[in-house]
Amino acid sequence: MEYQEPLFFRVMQWAERADRDVVDMVSGNPDWGSPPAISEGLHEYADLGGDAFQYAPSPGLDDLREEIAARRGVDADRVVVTNGGGMANTLGMARALERDAGDEVIMTDPVYPYYPGKTTMLGGEQVFVPTERDGSLDPADVRDAAGENTACIIVNTPNNPTGKVYSEETLRELVAIAEAVDALLVVDEVYDHFDFTGEFTSALTFDSPNVVVTNSFSKTFAITGFRVGYAVFPEAHVDAAISRNMLTNVSTTRPGQYAVLHALRETDPDYYAESRALLENRVDAFTAALDEAGAEYSTPDGAFYVLAKFPGFPGTLENVRALIEDAGVAGMPGTGFGESKAEWIRFALVTPRVDDAAARLTDYFA
CATH class of the missing domain: 3.40.640.10 (Type I PLP-dependent aspartate aminotransferase-like (Major domain))
Incomplete structure (x- = not known):
């Protein structure tokens, strides 16, 4: 697997330069804030x-x-x-x-x-x-x-x-x-x-x-x-x-x-517990929308990523760009993670707009 250029940055640039509002679910930048x-x-x-x-x-x-x-x-x-x-x-x-x-x-x-x-x-x-x-x-x-x-x-x-x-x-x-x-x-x-x-x-x-x-x-x-x-x-x-x-x-x-x-x-242990609880709630909301969109998906044991496979829409770089431009949601192409997930797209649930992204994906694919 050759990997000359980190695809993360290319996809994030597409999201930033799009002519429409885009929910960025590409990179793992936590949005819930640091402990005081x-x-x-x-x-x-x-x-x-x-x-x-x-x-x-x-x-x-x-x-x-x-x-x-x-x-x-x-x-x-x-x-x-x-x-x-x-x-x-x-x-x-x-x-x-x-x-x-x-x-x-x-x-x-x-x-x-x-x-x-x-x-x-x-x-x-x-x-x-x-x-x-x-x-x-x-x-x-x-x-x-x-x-x-x-x-x-x-x-x-x-x-x-x-x-x-x-x-x-x-x-x-x-x-x-x-x-x-x-x-x-x-x-x-x-x-x-x-x-x-x-x-x-x-x-x-x-x-x-x-x-x-x-x-x-x-x-x-x-x-x-x-x-x-x-x-x-x-x-x-x-x-x-x-x-x-x-x-x-x-x-x-x-x-x-x-x-x-x-x-x-x-830092109080509650900080860590609250972060986990927030992510678990996001996983539930996002995967429920993927059900409505008719997608297969992973249910994570940990971290904050969900892999999704949409019918007739493989996880290519070109399709990820189309999803940005047409649905207003940015994810990472599965091809960037190896051959086995070439049909999938990875979404990072580190945005307070998970519900918006879920609704957009449902509208786009359902």
């Missing part, structure tokens, strides 16, 4: 001045690393704070590929589109395994694809675009496969706070030297513009990851890290 502690942290930081306005340590602010480590049950030395979850994934994949342990990166189809692009950028070879219709991943398919040339296995749970939350047993088997072929299993857990099942299992549950877990505060705190993420590396790979992070980024934004640290300490 984010702003409080920024204001507090603004008054510090001096040394606080200089380079942060390349692995991240010590206090933030310690806070993350305490929450994830790991040693703080294993935490590397990054420029968003994207850089965390890049560091994990790069470390997997630079060990002379092979050049294949196994990923799912459908896939979060940046994984194939990063693989190509890092000189790796893309290998895809299918998922079930509901987004479930059968570890046996990964086992069949894995071998001596497998450097990395990358998955995300809750999943984008399917919304599937992988079971504890699935993750356990993926860890075992990675250990058996000496691959690094990179598990992207960026949507961990948006689990509707109550059954999310972190890959950090398994004490393995082959597991890298990545995450970000972009979705959790609705701060996609802050670019504060992190990766938890096995001890043997931390120094190399920190060196690559230093050479690539020097360090991550101090104001963002300071605000995130303040928010982690001060």
Whole structure:
């Protein structure tokens, strides 16, 4: 799967430049607002001045690393704070590929589109395994694809675009496969706070030297513009990851890290619960409209995406543009996520206008 240009930006430009009102359901920018502690942290930081306005340590602010480590049950030395979850994934994949342990990166189809692009950028070879219709991943398919040339296995749970939350047993088997072929299993857990099942299992549950877990505060705190993420590396790979992070980024934004640290300490658990409840209500409203429109669709276990398949209207880039111009709704073409979802369109439910979009799709297709 070649991915030269991120299609997200092309589709968003079409939505912005359309001659009509368009409900943008393309990108995962949360609309419900950040917790007050984010702003409080920024204001507090603004008054510090001096040394606080200089380079942060390349692995991240010590206090933030310690806070993350305490929450994830790991040693703080294993935490590397990054420029968003994207850089965390890049560091994990790069470390997997630079060990002379092979050049294949196994990923799912459908896939979060940046994984194939990063693989190509890092000189790796893309290998895809299918998922079930509901987004479930059968570890046996990964086992069949894995071998001596497998450097990395990358998955995300809750999943984008399917919304599937992988079971504890699935993750356990993926860890075992990675250990058996000496691959690094990179598990992207960026949507961990948006689990509707109550059954999310972190890959950090398994004490393995082959597991890298990545995450970000972009979705959790609705701060996609802050670019504060992190990766938890096995001890043997931390120094190399920190060196690559230093050479690539020097360090991550101090104001963002300071605000995130303040928010982690001060945000009430109700904030997370209310965000999940809001999304569950949106899923119900949106899928009800898809029923009226005669569409097939996914019902997510987590995250905030719904995949829909409309009769006679495959998820091509051209059809997505037609949907923008004729229905006033912008989604992502299924072809951008791999061959298995070429007939589908993905919608991000991070807009207060979900009901408007649902009504427009019903009118257009019903």
